[in-house]
Amino acid sequence: MNNYKHLLYDYLVSVGTSEITAKYLNMLALLIVLLLIVFIVDFIIRRLIRGTFTQFASKTKTNFDDILITNKVPRNIAHIIPLLIALEFIPIVFFDFPSFENIVEKGLQVFAIVLTLWIVRSLLNTLKDYLKTLPRLKDKPIDSYIQVFMIFAWLAGFMSAIAIITDIPFLKFVTGLGAISAVVILVFKDTILGFVASIQVSINDMVRIGDWITFEKYGADGDVIEINLATVKVQNFDKTITTIPTYALISDSFKNWRGMTSSDGRRIKRALFIKQDGVKYLTDSEVEKLKDIQLISSYLEARQSDIKSYNAANNTNKKLLLNGRNLTNLGVFRKYIDSYLNQHPAINKDMMIMARQLAPTTQGVPLEIYAFSSDKRWENYEYIMSDIFDHLIAALTYFNLEIFELPSNSSFNP
Structure with missing residues (x-):
């Protein structure tokens, strides 16, 4: 040659x-x-x-x-x-x-x-x-681990290239970097935080790709589409993309809806605010009228019988409804809600079903519905919940109750 x-x-x-x-x-x-x-x-x-x-x-x-x-x-x-x-x-x-x-x-x-x-x-x-x-x-953050490895690989490659160009032995060149290690740590602070965070997120199974999360601090409410070393991308329901620092997942509070999606139902938790001045005891004639409501007719029969037996046994003066035991329109309505939810086809009967009264507020008495819809899809869930409350709001008048609402201009018209 x-x-x-x-x-x-x-x-x-x-x-x-x-x-x-x-x-x-x-x-x-x-x-x-x-x-x-x-x-x-x-x-x-x-x-x-x-x-x-x-x-x-x-x-x-x-x-x-x-x-x-x-x-x-x-x-x-x-x-x-x-x-x-x-x-x-x-x-x-x-x-x-x-x-x-x-x-x-x-x-x-x-x-x-x-x-x-x-x-x-x-x-x-x-x-x-x-x-x-x-x-x-x-659904694992594989991208994070790949990125961490490549960062160290590029760093090693960069140092090797500098060592070749300057004719300095690689080991001697590496040891010389000890003097600027603080600067390197400062430059790669976010990368180091992201690396530690991605490990904790993976080990603790906090977030997976495809999870629906709500992160109010960053305005994120949607599905996780990517987990990287430095960022987590969330596609919101309006199709916008929110980028969240990976380390924020362990330093701040967020809500992961995976438990709901993997369960047998999606929770309905909403209250009707009832005007307090409409709550009253029911007379016998009013109870008889309410017996026409099929969902609670048998309940009213049994309850009325028990109340009459108790009052008779205690020789209660019923000239005043206040004396003895009585039914209230709010209590009967609460029982109606419970019966209605238990027969509703879209409600999961194997999970909690409850209509409860919360502490009175300046807006009235909150009557909260707590139940779970069988269909967890957002659109269907909203339809089911709206259907339930449409019915209950319309049913209030049959119990002589009203929903509280702030006065409007029409409220002051003669």
Whole structure:
């Protein structure tokens, strides 16, 4: 091979070209030949490796090899042989120019580091995409771990490149970085926090891709679509995207609705505010009238009988309704709500069903409905809840009760 170092040089000198010019022309010619060889070899090897991978992928059942091709792993690997050829022939091309040879060799060595990082990144992306196809791993923050590894890989590659360019041994160069470690920590503060947070989020199973979360501090209310090292992306129900720092998931409070979606029902918890001045005892005639309501007729029969027996046994003076035991319109309405919910087809009967009275407020007496709809889909859930409260608000008048509402202009019209 050494015979070709000065092949063109000897010819040029023999035809009368100066030695300096002949050396430059000889180097340029060898460089062009080398570039052509490298380009042709790279093209052929890329075609061969890609064709081999494609044929192999078409015959296998797994999609891992298909993902390898998608992430350009064969293409990046194909660059290795042309790079080795270039490194082998550089001393021949720049035989007469040692300073050029040193610069080009360092450049190729730096490119070798970059190529290695490309290959590693392609392999990790392939692994990430493949793991996301597995049902038990598709909701895990795999992106975070890949990003952490690549950060350290790029950092190691960058330090290796600097060590090559400056001719400083790698270990000596690394130890010299101790003096600026505080600066590095400061620069990568968010990355370090995100890394620690992503580990805690994964270990504690706090958030998965696909979870519905509500994070009031950041205005997020929707589904988690991506978990990265530094950020968590939430697609809100209005289709906007909210980006949340990953470490905020462990430093701030948020609501994860996964428990609801994995349960057998979605909670309905809403109150009707009843005007207090409408609450009263029921007379016998009013009770008889309410017996026409089928859902509570048997209840009123049994309850009225028990109350009469109690009052008779205690010789209660019923000239005043206040004396003894009595039914109230609010209490009967509360029982009606309970019966209505228990017969409603969209309410899960195996979960809590309750109509309860809360502490009185300046807006009236809150009568809260606590139940769970069988259908957890948002649109259907809202329809079920609206249907229930439409009915109850309309039913109030049958019990001589009213909903409290603030006065409007029409309230003062004569």
